Amino acid sequence: MLTAIGVMVAIAVVTGLVLGWSAIRFKVEGNPLAEKIDAILPQTQCGQCGFPGCKPYAEAIAKGEADINQCPPGGEEGVKKLAELLGVEPKPLDEAHGTPKPKSVAFIDENTCIGCTLCIQACPVDAISGAAKQMHTIIAAECTGCELCLPPCPVDCITMVPIAEDLPHWKWKHPVVMLKQVEEEHA
Amino acid sequence: MSRELFKFKGGVHPPGHKSESNSRPIHAAPLPKKLVIPLRQHIGNPAKPVVEVGERVKKGQLIGEADGYISCAVHASSSGTVTAIDMQTMPHASGLPDLCITIETDGRDEWIAHAPLDYRAMVPAELRMRLRDMGIAGLGGAVFPSAVKLDPGAAQACPTLIINGGECEPWITCDDVLMRHRADEILQGVTVMRHLLGSTEILVGIEDNKPEAVAAMQAAAAKMDFAVEVVAVPARYPGGGAKQMIETLTGKQVPSGKLSTDIGIQVFNVGTTYALARAVHHGEPLISRLVTVTGHVLRPQNFEVLIGTPMHTLITLAGDRDGTTGVLMGGPMMGVPMPDLEVPVVKATNCILVKSNELFPPLPRALPCIRCTRCADACPAELQPQELFRFAKAGDFGRAQEYHLFDCIECGCCSYVCPSHIPLVDYYRYAKGEIWAREKEKRAADLARERHEFRLFRLEREKKEKAEKLAAKAQAKRAELAADPSASGAPDADAKKALIAAALARAQAKKAEVAPKNVDHLTPEQQHSIEEIEARRAKIRELAHQPLESEEKP
Numbered sequence A: 001m002l003t004a005i006g007v008m009v010a011i012a013v014v015t016g017l018v019l020g021w022s023a024i025r026f027k028v029e030g031n032p033l034a035e036k037i038d039a040i041l042p043q044t045q046c047g048q049c050g051f052p053g054c055k056p057y058a059e060a061i062a063k064g065e066a067d068i069n070q071c072p073p074g075g076e077e078g079v080k081k082l083a084e085l086l087g088v089e090p091k092p093l094d095e096a097h098g099t100p101k102p103k104s105v106a107f108i109d110e111n112t113c114i115g116c117t118l119c120i121q122a123c124p125v126d127a128i129s130g131a132a133k134q135m136h137t138i139i140a141a142e143c144t145g146c147e148l149c150l151p152p153c154p155v156d157c158i159t160m161v162p163i164a165e166d167l168p169h170w171k172w173k174h175p176v177v178m179l180k181q182v183e184e185e186h187a
Numbered sequence B: 001m002s003r004e005l006f007k008f009k010g011g012v013h014p015p016g017h018k019s020e021s022n023s024r025p026i027h028a029a030p031l032p033k034k035l036v037i038p039l040r041q042h043i044g045n046p047a048k049p050v051v052e053v054g055e056r057v058k059k060g061q062l063i064g065e066a067d068g069y070i071s072c073a074v075h076a077s078s079s080g081t082v083t084a085i086d087m088q089t090m091p092h093a094s095g096l097p098d099l100c101i102t103i104e105t106d107g108r109d110e111w112i113a114h115a116p117l118d119y120r121a122m123v124p125a126e127l128r129m130r131l132r133d134m135g136i137a138g139l140g141g142a143v144f145p146s147a148v149k150l151d152p153g154a155a156q157a158c159p160t161l162i163i164n165g166g167e168c169e170p171w172i173t174c175d176d177v178l179m180r181h182r183a184d185e186i187l188q189g190v191t192v193m194r195h196l197l198g199s200t201e202i203l204v205g206i207e208d209n210k211p212e213a214v215a216a217m218q219a220a221a222a223k224m225d226f227a228v229e230v231v232a233v234p235a236r237y238p239g240g241g242a243k244q245m246i247e248t249l250t251g252k253q254v255p256s257g258k259l260s261t262d263i264g265i266q267v268f269n270v271g272t273t274y275a276l277a278r279a280v281h282h283g284e285p286l287i288s289r290l291v292t293v294t295g296h297v298l299r300p301q302n303f304e305v306l307i308g309t310p311m312h313t314l315i316t317l318a319g320d321r322d323g324t325t326g327v328l329m330g331g332p333m334m335g336v337p338m339p340d341l342e343v344p345v346v347k348a349t350n351c352i353l354v355k356s357n358e359l360f361p362p363l364p365r366a367l368p369c370i371r372c373t374r375c376a377d378a379c380p381a382e383l384q385p386q387e388l389f390r391f392a393k394a395g396d397f398g399r400a401q402e403y404h405l406f407d408c409i410e411c412g413c414c415s416y417v418c419p420s421h422i423p424l425v426d427y428y429r430y431a432k433g434e435i436w437a438r439e440k441e442k443r444a445a446d447l448a449r450e451r452h453e454f455r456l457f458r459l460e461r462e463k464k465e466k467a468e469k470l471a472a473k474a475q476a477k478r479a480e481l482a483a484d485p486s487a488s489g490a491p492d493a494d495a496k497k498a499l500i501a502a503a504l505a506r507a508q509a510k511k512a513e514v515a516p517k518n519v520d521h522l523t524p525e526q527q528h529s530i531e532e533i534e535a536r537r538a539k540i541r542e543l544a545h546q547p548l549e550s551e552e553k554p
Helices: A004-027 A033-039 A054-061 A075-086 A118-122 A181-187 B124-133 B174-181 B183-197 B211-222 B242-248 B272-283 B309-317 B373-380 B385-394 B397-402 B415-416 B424-483 B493-516 B524-552
Strands: A104-108 A158-162 B034-038 B062-065 B080-089 B097-105 B160-165 B199-207 B228-233 B265-268 B288-295 B302-305 B324-329 B351-356
Touching: A004 B424, A033 A054, A054 B424, A075 A104, A075 A158, A104 B493, A158 B097, B034 B080, B062 B302, B080 B174, B124 B183, B124 B228, B160 B174, B160 B183, B160 B242, B160 B272, B174 B211, B174 B288, B183 B272, B183 B351, B199 B211, B199 B242, B211 B228, B228 B242, B228 B373, B242 B265, B242 B373, B288 B309, B288 B324, B302 B309, B309 B351, B373 B385, B373 B415, B385 B424, B397 B424
Parallel strands: B160 B199, B160 B265, B199 B228, B288 B351
Antiparallel strands: A104 A158, B034 B097, B080 B097, B288 B302, B324 B351
8 A cells, every 4th residue: 555655656756857847848938829820921010900010910819819810911811721720610801900902012102202211110021221311212022012101101102013923923823624615505 | 785774654655746847957047137035035033134225236245144143144146236125925825025135137147256165174163154154055945054054063073964865745856857967066065064064974865766866866976085875765755854864764763852963964955965065166155946847837847046036937937827726835745835926936945836726626625533543654753643633623732742743744644644634734833833922922921020020129129229328328427527637526516516617618718709899909099088988987886885875974
């Protein structure tokens, strides 16, 4: 009887020590789930979800404080991926947070720009170059199309330009397969 | 002596249709009035234009320079005037425009000064850069810059060099005709490649449906001072694919996701080898190539065509016929439909195949996949095309990648054998495009995340720096006051008072300096009257005090 208790206690102590040590040794920094969610989000940093950037939104989803359908730039596909990751049913995008738009980049009309730097301060990814009383310009390759620079502009010189399809960005379309031969049907 | 040959899996035997075009000699296409030369003819960065509109150019003059390591230069194919540098429709399945240089030819076809390269005296890296600047790219179809392929890299040498004269695709005969008529020059190109790659074994693989080409190459090889083995390989599509040719000749398979150089083998098309020979031994950049014009034309044949020649002029030369239903660039298996016939011949154009309903009847409608796996039997890349089709159709691209979608060479064997006539390759191309687009998006998202995080870090840092700067300034002021000897020992308030007094004195001195003085340079009379006035004032002041005393007195 005593031996049995002794053995059990010994096992409990050893396991406890191992667990305690590994909890310190293999501690995971940050929230791994939030990071996985953040990897799915499109990193537009537009704030349409109601959070100041993609990471805060990811953290909110991880904590269960936000729904998965608040990201219009991610689109239905993003919602589907999030649902798959979190093991929940996908749902349609919440219209209250906006609707998906074709991918665009901001464009500054350099004749109208007065060099106020307000858009530079608004850009979440530092994709606008310029200085006070100097003309500003968008670094198109780094613009996420978040539209955050539009409201602060006092002269409304920024427009969103949809990205046109050119040769390096062209991709094969889904094949169109004829389901019925119309001529045959008519003959 | 015959070499032991190996068999790659799969493959098909479509009717060859080679005899239509390979019996006529090479015919130089006449100089067109207008040449449209695209700057993106190769894989990698497009060339950068180095000429201006209105500029006179000579034949072989550099008009677009290579931009980066994986890039290639483009040259004027004939002499004339640059009339435009603008967007023109490209010979591409998309029909989208891209930047092209248009040259109006003057008919003189005047060469720029050029001389052969002394390649043995050149440093290999320098020679490769010269080849890049002469626009040499793979003419077998992929148009990969040859200079990159001629770099043996860390291995220092590539033991086996294979010259690919397979030309397995039906209808096309440009490599066949090139080997028949210009075998010696092809082997001169091999000399340079061998020099750069340090290869010890040179193999020339030619499908056995081209006996004349095999004989011509063997005759030329016998004249060389190094061993070149010309091997006739059994004709089976896609035996001319680089990976298939390697397997047939050496029995080695290129592992998935690796390059042939990883197993010590490099493959070049015969056309590329010929272009290289022209570049090194004659100093001529790549400005022309052989193009097969065949199919629904009166005189199918091979033309020596200047890059930039509009396709319709070649079809007219070969004799256009009524009933044309479309034009493919390339063969019937892998060719891409052309958006219109104004598009120019580019480095990738090996064949212009004119279609008609008799030669290429339209495909019957696609039926559902019955999972017969005939495609799997035919696939030379040993894939499961029926599964790839299922995943691509469903948009399950992750699974498609797991099934090695990117090992697909798009040869079209699966579509060829499919009893349901499903355009399988179109689905794979679609899936590949989607996967690439997603990867690009992912990279853009990663960049945006990084930049956003850096911005947050920067704002935080700026705030901290500002606070630190203010604190440091205050500290410095205090230290300065503490170090001041006049203030040392005296209490703070006194030091401050002294400072204020000093500042006041300075200000007064300054004011006195600046204030106008009307009492300088006075005449004695003026001085006298001033003194009188002053004396009166003093007296009045005195008097002003006295009545007080007199009031007290009474």
